[in-house]
Amino acid sequence: MNDRIKRIYSPMTESGFYILFCLKTPKHGYAISQLVKKMTAGSVTIGAGTMYGTLSKMEKDGLIKFCGEKENRKLYQITDTGHEVLSNEISRIERLYKNSKGEDLDA
Numbered sequence: 001m002n003d004r005i006k007r008i009y010s011p012m013t014e015s016g017f018y019i020l021f022c023l024k025t026p027k028h029g030y031a032i033s034q035l036v037k038k039m040t041a042g043s044v045t046i047g048a049g050t051m052y053g054t055l056s057k058m059e060k061d062g063l064i065k066f067c068g069e070k071e072n073r074k075l076y077q078i079t080d081t082g083h084e085v086l087s088n089e090i091s092r093i094e095r096l097y098k099n100s101k102g103e104d105l106d107a
Helices: 003-009 014-022 029-039 048-060 080-100
Strands: 064-070 073-078
Touching: 003 080, 014 029, 014 048, 014 080, 029 048, 029 073, 048 064, 048 073, 073 080
Parallel strands: none
Antiparallel strands: 064 073
8 A cells, every 4th residue: 555545545535534444345435334333233324425525535536336226226345455545544543542541551
């Protein structure tokens, strides 16, 4: 992953994280928004503008790719670069959580 991608996607927005996370299997924007709503018990909703703007940006940056159509809806899936970005973000979140618990502190 190049430095430009690291700067843009670290830290990720919450919606960006969920969109990328949901694309481990091919999905269209509406399916992503429904899955995010379900995963977060409705506490995170992603509007159409955010969804399609983020999908377009992530596709341009090589994090996701178009992989077909279903019922006239574009399907996207995460790429290797996207997996790397997602993995880095999960590690960052785990580190934040661990630090918030005071683990491994010598104070």
